[in-house]
Amino acid sequence: xxxxxxxxxxxxxxxxxxxxxxxxxxxxxxxxxxxxxxxxxxxxxxxxxxxxxxxxxxxxxxxxxxxxxxxxxxxxxxxxxxxxxxxxxxxxxxxxxxxxxxxxxxxxxxxxxxxxxxxxxxxxxxxxxxxxxxxxxxxxxxxxxxxxxxxxxxxxxxxxxxxxxxxxxxxxxxxxxxxxxxxxxxxxxxxxxxxxxxxxxxxxxxxxxxxxxxxxxxxxxxxxx
Amino acid sequence: xxxxxxxxxxxxxxxxxxxxxxxxxxxxxxxxxxxxxxxxxxxxxxxxxxxxxxxxxxxxxxxxxxxxxxxxxxxxxxxxxxxxxxxxxxxxxxxxxxxxxxxxxxxxxxxxxxxxxxxxxxxxxxxxxxxxxxxxxxxxxxxxxxxxxxxxxxxxxxxxxxxxxxxxxxxxxxxxxxxxxxxxxxxxxxxxxxxxxxxxxxxxxxxxxxxxxxxxxxxxxxxxx
DNA sequence: TCAAAAGTGTTAAGTTTACACCCATGA
DNA sequence: TCATGGGTGTAAACTTAACACTTTTGA
Numbered sequence: 001x002x003x004x005x006x007x008x009x010x011x012x013x014x015x016x017x018x019x020x021x022x023x024x025x026x027x028x029x030x031x032x033x034x035x036x037x038x039x040x041x042x043x044x045x046x047x048x049x050x051x052x053x054x055x056x057x058x059x060x061x062x063x064x065x066x067x068x069x070x071x072x073x074x075x076x077x078x079x080x081x082x083x084x085x086x087x088x089x090x091x092x093x094x095x096x097x098x099x100x101x102x103x104x105x106x107x108x109x110x111x112x113x114x115x116x117x118x119x120x121x122x123x124x125x126x127x128x129x130x131x132x133x134x135x136x137x138x139x140x141x142x143x144x145x146x147x148x149x150x151x152x153x154x155x156x157x158x159x160x161x162x163x164x165x166x167x168x169x170x171x172x173x174x175x176x177x178x179x180x181x182x183x184x185x186x187x188x189x190x191x192x193x194x195x196x197x198x199x200x201x202x203x204x205x206x207x208x209x210x211x212x213x214x215x216x217x218x219x220x221x222x223x224x225x
Numbered sequence: 226x227x228x229x230x231x232x233x234x235x236x237x238x239x240x241x242x243x244x245x246x247x248x249x250x251x252x253x254x255x256x257x258x259x260x261x262x263x264x265x266x267x268x269x270x271x272x273x274x275x276x277x278x279x280x281x282x283x284x285x286x287x288x289x290x291x292x293x294x295x296x297x298x299x300x301x302x303x304x305x306x307x308x309x310x311x312x313x314x315x316x317x318x319x320x321x322x323x324x325x326x327x328x329x330x331x332x333x334x335x336x337x338x339x340x341x342x343x344x345x346x347x348x349x350x351x352x353x354x355x356x357x358x359x360x361x362x363x364x365x366x367x368x369x370x371x372x373x374x375x376x377x378x379x380x381x382x383x384x385x386x387x388x389x390x391x392x393x394x395x396x397x398x399x400x401x402x403x404x405x406x407x408x409x410x411x412x413x414x415x416x417x418x419x420x421x422x423x424x425x426x427x428x429x430x431x432x433x434x435x436x437x438x439x440x441x442x443x444x445x446x447x448x449x450x
Numbered sequence: 451t452c453a454a455a456a457g458t459g460t461t462a463a464g465t466t467t468a469c470a471c472c473c474a475t476g477a
Numbered sequence: 478t479c480a481t482g483g484g485t486g487t488a489a490a491c492t493t494a495a496c497a498c499t500t501t502t503g504a
Contacts, residue, residue, distance in 0.1 A: 003262045004314050007273040009234035012306070012317050037228045048232040055306025055317060079304035079319045081237070081280025089229050092237050092280060092317070094304045143368065162482075179485070180467070202482040203475040387455075404458070405494065427455040429501040 013093040014059040015046040015130065017077070017137040018067070020102035020117060021154045026170040027102070027117040028134065029066070030124070034114045037088055042124040044133065045113070046093070059096040066113055068106035073153035074098045075144070077137045085129050097137040099153035145171050149190070152211040160198050160206035161185060185209075190216035238318040239284040240271040240355065242302070242362040243292070245327035245342060246379045251395040252327070252342040253359065254291070255349070259339045262313055267349040269358065270338070271318070284321040291338055293331035298378040299323045300369070302362045310354050322362040324378035370396050374415070377436040385423050385431035386410060415441035 018029035033039050045066045049058040056076070064070050077095040085091065102117065110116075118124065123134065144150050145168070152159075154167050165181050185191050190212045197205040243254035258264050270291045274283040281301070289295050302320040310316065327342065335341075343349065348359065369375050370393070377384075379392050390406050410416050415437045422430040 002313075004236055004273070004316070007236055008276045010237050010274070011229055011232055012235050012237070048229070049235070049306065049317075051233045051315075052308060054308050055304060058306075076303050078301050079280060081274065081283075081319065083277060083279050088227075090276075091229070092274075092319075094306065094317075160483090177468070178483090179469085182484080183486095199475090203477080204473070204481080204483055205475080206483055385456090402495070403456090404496085407457080408459095424503095427501090428503045429454085429456055431456060 011089060011091045012049040012055060012058075013046050013091050014049060014055060014062055015044050015093050015095045015133060016059055016062050016066070016074070016098050017044050017095060017134055018063070018072075018098045018100060019137075019141065019154065020100055020105070021167050021170045022102050022117055024166045024170060026120040026173075028120060028123070029105070029110070029115050030118045030126075031066075031113050031115045033127075038127045041127050043127045044130050045115070055094050056096075059094070063098055066109060066115060067100065067104075068109050069100065069104055072098045072100050073150065075140070075150075077133065077140050080129055080133065082129070093133075095133040095137065097141060099141075099150060101154060101156050103156060142171060149188075149211060149216060158194055158196065158198075158208040158210050160201065160208060162201070162206060164191075164209070190219060236314060236316045237274040237280060237283075238271050238316050239274060239280060239287055240269050240318050240320045240358060241284055241287050241291070241299070241323050242269050242320060242359055243288070243297075243323045243325060244362075244366065244379065245325055245330070246392050246395050247327050247342055249391045249395060251345040251398075253345060253348070254330070254335070254340050255343045255351075256291075256338050256340045258352075263352045266352050267355075268352045269355050270340070280319050281321075284319070288323055291334060291340060292325065292329075293334045294325065294329055297323045297325050298375065300365070300375075302358065302365050305354055305358065307354070318358075320358040320362065322366060324366075324375060326379060326381050328381060367397060374413075374436060374441060383419055383421065383423075383433040383435050385426065385433060387426070387431060389416075389434070415444060 020027050020029065029045070030042050031045055032042055045062055047058060047062040047065070049055050053061070056074075059074055060070065063072050063074065074096045077097055080093045080095065083090065085093070120138070123131070125131075126134070141150065151164070151167050151171060155163060161182055164185065165176060165178070169175055191209050192212050192215070194208045194210050196208040198208050199205045245252050245254065254270070255267050256270055257267055270287055272283060272287040272290070274280050278286070281299075284299055285295065288297050288299065299321045302322055305318045305320065308315065310318070345363070348356070350356075351359070366375065376389070376392050376396060380388060386407055389410065390401060390403065394400055416434050417437050417440070419433045419435050421433040423433050424430045
């Protein structure tokens, strides 16, 4: 006790960059602030870490507040520690990105916070260093999505191959060849057909698939070499 | 002013995971603590962020303290915010990795801090979550080193191709084919021969190369597509 | 003269890309 | 019956991986 007394303390914020896919493009859940400070301006959703609460838990709490969902996929982006990054007080902020299925989103909670899904190509001017955070989060997601199957978090539990392709195209802001894409997916044992058919997007109907996390973990174990 | 008054404040530490390559294997500069708390135990080098100092600057300061070098390559790993990660007080810590050429290291400063280069395969038990930090830093370096030329920071300004290969083998804990390796390097315009020869490691002598940062940046610009 | 590190090409295997048509169905 | 999205294979280009011998020179 008492070893650290002479050192200063700082506010520790969390900021959540919430991604979703809608109409084939990548969106962010941003708020047009209906509270001080910076009321009226656009920002990502944030909050302060509480006494007795881990920083990760603070991020999850902020997310539950805004979306009503407590099982959203989140991952830390990094910490932002510039001295003047907020003009009101010294705040060290830890950014997280979250991936969610837009369909799960609680519209009434969103309205309370004045939250809106904004296309990644049409971002408004944001407060503080929130623009930088979004750029870093995007880079990180792109990195991650090529190494592990995070994209599934943006989809409902059962999805068609066309939906999966559109999500990846939204993440990488590109277009892929349908046949090549399906050939690759066919090689992934952890993307498995459910046997069910989705008729909502075409007359013919498309096969539904699901992500099998257990099979994925098995894969990983054996891929150490 | 005053918007954030009701929120708690925390100590913000920085921890530096310092990598070097020696005898063809990857080493970390660890300290066997000669101060409290946790005197006598092994840890990575750290410190606390000061009033009016950015978190990045705090990391650089800690690094200068330990190595005497103010131009070491550093990059943030991530923030660690578990409630009980340190038993003495609530501390949020931001980890950084640093890459340096072991030859530049100031031995007398190191001795003052009781610092030692420890092989990555023979790590001692470390305090707090420092072991986790090292694992995360290693993963991050491996990721980065395959996307951008960070490995050069572990070498002297002029190096032989054998030295470069050994550094990459140390990072990825693997072995590469000499001919394939050299073919790949030959395609990188930003690894250029200096025309000089190193005779210290062989009788015949090996051509010396250097990393040309400007050429690398040019490459990048044109590689946006 | 010989030990020790430097240097050098070719071929096979695997991966990635480009490309166009038929299918099933509800409106 | 026809418009709409679903579904399927093959060949060329490119990339990666495997492999062994000759050169130089100081001790």
